[in-house]
Amino acid sequence: MATTASTRRQFLTLLGLSTVAVSCGTAGATAGKGGTKTLRYQGWAGQVTLPELAEDLGYLKDVKLEWVGNTISGPQDIQSAATGQVDFGGAFNGAVVKLAANNAPIKSVISYYGSDKHAYSGYYVLEDSPIRSARDLIGKKVGMNTLGAHAEAMLDIHLQREGLSPADIDKVEPLVVPPVNTEQSLRQKQIDVAVLGGVLRDKALATGGIRPLFTDYELLGAFSAGTYVMTERFLKQNPDTVRTFVTAVGKAIEWARTTPHEEVVARMTSIVKKRGRNEDAAALKYWRSFGVAETAGRITGKELQLWIDWLTERGDIDKGQVTLSDLYTNEFNAAPKSGS
Structure with missing residues (x-):
């Protein structure tokens, strides 16, 4: 099991791309007359992303997705978008804020995941x-998919709310564990706490023998937690393609929200099987929701402002370093606003 330790003093520094690094990024696929019609992206093993669902539903029309590989990390995904290795990437909104603070020329265009009563990240221990309690976590190992992102932020908020001092919080040890290995690592006692979400969480719960300490839904209620980003250059060069993409993802969000659960699972299972990536689609039967709070994934600003304020309070970014209005746009989202 590959693990990486972090202290709270190192929190979010993994996202510290230099100004030079991000300014060297390209817009991705070269735009010809009328803009590119191909969008390169990274997927997630054994899962179906909203763009993949949108494509299968026919919402992308003449725009094609080009899969270039899988990721296990939102911060890595949006860094790849910022440097032009892919044309869009998605991550926890705190990671988006941090990357923008490092002068990455990115802009959020639509929310794509969040927390609700069905879709949430839980922090689980063996039965x-x-x-x-939070104090019992001192000196313990917490396994999560990546550092400096959603899972670590939620852990930090929980420990703060439960009254732990900065010194005590620093003794809780977050570790990177690939999502598909997290449940096994917990059961083998290689870690003390496992952060589990989505189908991996429900699969583990169905197996039994674990219990939750807390969830992000309990901490913050229903909220959109992550956005897809594109570079400003790509938006300017390919507005029609971006509009098709964002609108299609918005429609896919509402399709998944309003379609019977069994039908959504069947559709996603079919997508995994026919794309030929040698994946196990069994866990998809546990899917419940993408958790996006707003209709068609429109961004309100509050889901980003929350992390601007939090990162500023922590000293991870300077006050005024990030301007909310520069972080996102809904101008490309033409999906119906009623959700119908």
């Missing part, structure tokens, strides 16, 4: 674990 017989002595860990019962």
